[in-house]
Amino acid sequence: MRAGPLHIRALHIKKYTEEHELVNFDDATGVGIVSITDHAQSVLGDVVFVELPTVGTTFNQGDQIGAVESVKAASDIYAPVSGTIEAINENLSGEPGLLNKSAEDKGWLCKIKLSDPAELDKLLTWEDYKKTYVE
């Protein structure tokens, strides 16, 4: 039996992919904020260009939704969950360096309205994600 009332449930769930995306899911709205992880930005180096999906587009989990470009390389971004793009971070077009300064906060990429929140269960926890790159 549940110990407490509904409103003290964890409202935000952070889950990770092996491709270094992070989705910060808000249980109340059903919307997840997608970022690349701070680890990913440090590996990429200076980000100079970010390509984001169009608002209103629907993607399946694992579809390519954009790309992050540094001088070194282009890195594809995949949808960590299925859903519809509700918003994109317009600031990144003028200031792609936000991704290096604040990858998981101000440098967020897009907001997805999840079509199947159960998909979150398939993603990695922080501990499991960290194990993918720390020996």
Added chain:
Amino acid sequence: MVPFAGYSMPLSYGDVGQVASHNHVRKSVGIFDVGHMVQSNFRGKTAVNFLEWLTPSSLSSLKPYASTLSVLLNEKGGIIDDTIVTKHASDAFYVVTNAGRRERDLAWFKEKLAEWNASETGKNGPVEHEVLENWGLLALQGPEAASYLQGLTSFDLSQLTFGNSAFVPIEGFNLHVARGGYTGEDGFEISIPPSQTLEVARLLTKSPVQLIGLGARDSLRLEAGMCLYGNDMDETTTPVEAGLSWVIGKERKEAGGFIGAEAVQQQLKDGPSRRRIGLVVEGAPARQGAKIFSPNKDELGIVTSGIPSPTLGKNIAMGYVKSGWHKKGTEVQVEVRKQLRKGVLTPMPFIKPNYWRG
């Protein structure tokens, strides 16, 4: 660290990013450890003739201690490797070739040398090839390279102009120093005997010199419009297609007499079917493998190298397009992630080189 031509090499040093390294070379001075490259000596009475058979360069008319970019060609005129040839005398040459082509080049030298030394000319003056195994090669590059190096030598470096070499006394070491490099900046490539590499490296890495990795090496050379063997040319590319007709000696375009001459002369006469070009691409950077289309969506060619240029803040690329589409200002489309982006053909180098010409 990344594997590169059998060596493990740093993309960058410490936590200095590629862009910071890149900018440091453009504004101050950086050093590249390019000791993986293959350094060779060719000696013998007919060395000049031998190398004029292997390359289309006019080496007879090259002044002593002058260097030239050149190419080793196969029988079809395809580029086996690009190389810097320095003439010390008509019977002594210093040649630097790419590490990634080491096996192919050394086998080619061996085969052709045997052929040469068995020929009538060769018998009169055999040529010897010596690989300078384990020698160091350090490239000091940037607008402050000369003042830094001048602080270590009594040799007047202002007398050593771009494309020339000298033996320079550096704090007790007598080293072969070639003025030039792979960045578009003023600089020096310093060849060091195996026993002295560490000590010389220490001398050359004090402030403001920074260690520069492979990442910035690539972005610097691309801004300077220089080819990377394996990306921008290979054995199916001729020097005419690669925009390197200028390495072919003027009189040799007519007279030939080098391996691959027939194919090259035919292309010089008829024009090549494709040409290496520079591009500025809007939006996303176009990288190796991106297809180039005409405004009517006819496929024109392919990008062979591309980056967002740290110096220019634009996406630059080089690649090949069908002849006729190679003129500067031509508008094309480049496919990146299934979308077509506007590209404009732009003359190379993308940045203004900063060589010391005296």
